[in-house]
Amino acid sequence: MHSNTDVLILGGGVAGLSAARELERRGIANLVLEARDRLGGRIHTLRDAAWPHPIELGAEFLHGLPRKLKLPHRFSLRPRDADGEHWVVDARGLRQADGAAEDAMNLLGEMTGPDTTADAWLDKHTKGPQRRLARQFVSGFYAADPKSVSTRFLVEESEASEEVHGERMFRPTRGYDTLVQHLARDVKAHLSTQITRVTWKRGRVDVDATDALGHARSYRAKKLVIALPLGVLKTNSVRFSPVVDGLQLARKHLEVGPIVKLVLRFREPFWAKHRAKDFTMLHFTNGPQQAWWRCRPFDSPVLVGWSAGPQAKKQPSVDGALHAFERAFRVKNLSRLLDAALVVDWSADPFARGGYMVQPVGLPSPLQQLFAPVDDTLFFAGEHTSFEGHAGTVHGAVWSGQRAAREVCDCG
Ligand SMILES: Cc1cc2nc3c(=O)[nH]c(=O)nc-3n(C[C@H](O)[C@H](O)[C@H](O)COP(=O)(O)OP(=O)(O)OC[C@H]3O[C@@H](n4cnc5c(N)ncnc54)[C@H](O)[C@@H]3O)c2cc1C
Structure with missing residues (x-):
């Protein structure tokens, strides 16, 4: 059965959620598909009475002055000096x-x-x-x-x-997942939906997925934002047909640090x-x-x-x-x-496959080229697509999602 929307977003980390929010704000129908049974990806806050405060199993700090990072809803995170x-x-x-x-x-x-x-x-x-x-x-x-x-x-x-x-480093004292909750507000997402295949041509994308019970799910849209972690893309567990040249190069030349x-x-x-x-x-x-x-x-x-x-x-x-x-x-x-x-x-996590992106010496093309929109149909987001040098950060991932949404809108 096909589920139809204008834009599908693969991955419900902060990059995918930021893209979804920005598209929503601009009145463009979209749907986030997320493999886990939770949103947030590499932000994973443990809240458990046995622990004296929220414990960050993934991202932990705001690396920089909160006002410079411009994270949405940063005040509700209650960032405090952590150094x-x-x-x-x-x-x-x-x-x-x-x-x-x-x-x-x-x-x-x-x-x-x-x-x-x-x-x-x-x-x-x-x-x-x-x-x-x-x-x-x-x-x-x-x-x-x-x-x-x-x-x-x-x-x-x-x-x-x-x-x-x-x-400078700051701790979101109310837990980093507060950011995820804010970004996810009013966003439409299907959880426990693992993408296995993307078939695309200009103006049309078909996505195959399996749900938590292993049942096949299909989705169709005009455009696709790929906000999956580089580590997952490198494993080839999500197949693209036809292959996407920039993505192939990125898979081959970029690394993910454990x-x-x-x-x-x-x-x-x-x-x-x-x-x-x-x-x-x-x-x-x-x-x-x-x-x-x-x-x-x-x-x-x-x-x-x-x-x-x-x-x-x-x-x-x-x-x-x-x-x-x-x-x-x-x-x-x-x-x-x-x-x-x-x-x-994080390398053992099947939906992360590592910590964050690392560029080895000898990258054949700049990131902007590897992750440029393809045929006004495929768009890229995620920390590894931060062109401004903020890879491996939460703010870099958020900004990349906002950029991908703007690119979707700019191409009409
Ligand atoms: C241990 C650790 C500590 C860190 N510490 C900091 C820090 O202190 N400060 C900081 O700024 N940054 C930190 N980072 C980096 C930060 O966490 C990431 O840059 C950011 O969270 C990445 O967001 P993203 O949306 O690009 O990717 P993700 O959060 O990984 O989102 C991608 C989503 O895609 C989903 N997905 C994967 N495969 C599939 C599939 N087949 N089908 C459907 N969905 C799929 C995943 O489940 C995930 O939800 C840390 C990262 C790690 C791992």
């Missing part, structure tokens, strides 16, 4: 290093010159601890492999981040009597997780661990994390204080 003391854990032990992350971020902005890999650039221009920290930052923050990630990409991302004051989050709830803060007791962020130059942070501004005994890039390919271990803390804080037997642990591996 504080930074400490580094290295072979010399635990030491305060405020500004370490900022220094590494600034260094990325200096990676100008011919496009090369981050490793090649760092080998030439840095040494010792600075190089190690910068490599950790490239893999940790950008989920990128320093051996292959493009310096041009890192410079673009770092310049774009500077424009919004990305060195990310694993480890969330630990302790019975009490084991750090309370240590000289580092006021830390917000711990950067490990060598450890299973590149960084651990407290959920500021909340003062809770919850720590969030982050492995990204090549390090996230290793199996995460709660014991390994506890041992790293025991060594750094010179405490014993931390497992007795551990109350709960969550491991979230």
Whole structure:
């Protein structure tokens, strides 16, 4: 049975929802198709009485000044400053290093010159601890492999981040899913609808899907916004007939950085009597997780661990994390204080297949070309289509959805 509308939107993350809202605002009928039984995609907030506050299993921070990010309904998110003391854990032990992350971020902005890999650039221009920290930052923050990630990409991302004051980070204290709820208001969406095939020609699109019970569903529209994650597009689990050239190139040349989050709830803060007791962020130059942070501004005994890039390919271990803390804080037997642990591996998620987009060196065409509208019929959205250097962020995904909706309208 065919369900008909003007525009179909594949994927109910913030990119797809932003496209839907913008189309709705312009009076264009549309329908969002989403594989999961919830909207929001890589925004996934856990609300559970056992936890002292909302826990973000996916996106966690607003990277930049909220007014610059222009997220819809940003006031209802109650963004609050989430930064504080930074400490580094290295072979010399635990030491305060405020500004370490900022220094590494600034260094990325200096990676100008011919496009090369981050490793090649760092080998030439840095040494010792600075190089190690910068490599950790490239893999940790950008989920990128320093051996292959493009310096041009890192410079673009770092310049774009500077424009919004990305060195500042804010926590949506009411939970990031508040944004999803606002975006989803009045949006028409079919949940538990997994897209398997798109057949298209100018002015007509047929989409095949299966519902939660495995029943086939068909949809037809004049135009299609593809807001599926790059990781899913790369697996080829959604077939396009005929193939879309830009998408083929993107699948081949763009990468998705793996990310694993480890969330630990302790019975009490084991750090309370240590000289580092006021830390917000711990950067490990060598450890299973590149960084651990407290959920500021909340003062809770919850720590969030982050492995990204090549390090996230290793199996995460709660014991390994506890041992790293025991060594750094010179405490014993931390497992007795551990109350709960969550491991979230985004590469294992069939509807994400990774953390976010990374550009390796040698991309044959700019993103604008790869994800340009096709035959006034296919349009692209999603964090990986952020042309302004805001890939891998919530605001980049929101803006991409709004752009795709404008493109739909502009082509008449
Ligand atoms: C662990 C982690 C931490 C992050 N931290 C931050 C942060 O602190 N700050 C920040 O700004 N950004 C952060 N990000 C990035 C941010 O989450 C993303 O950039 C943004 O949420 C992507 O939105 P999107 O709509 O492009 O994709 P998604 O949210 O992935 O939406 C795509 C949708 O498509 C659906 N889908 C997939 N396959 C199918 C199919 N076959 N059929 C139908 N639907 C399908 C998915 O279920 C999903 O809902 C983080 C990401 C991760 C993974």
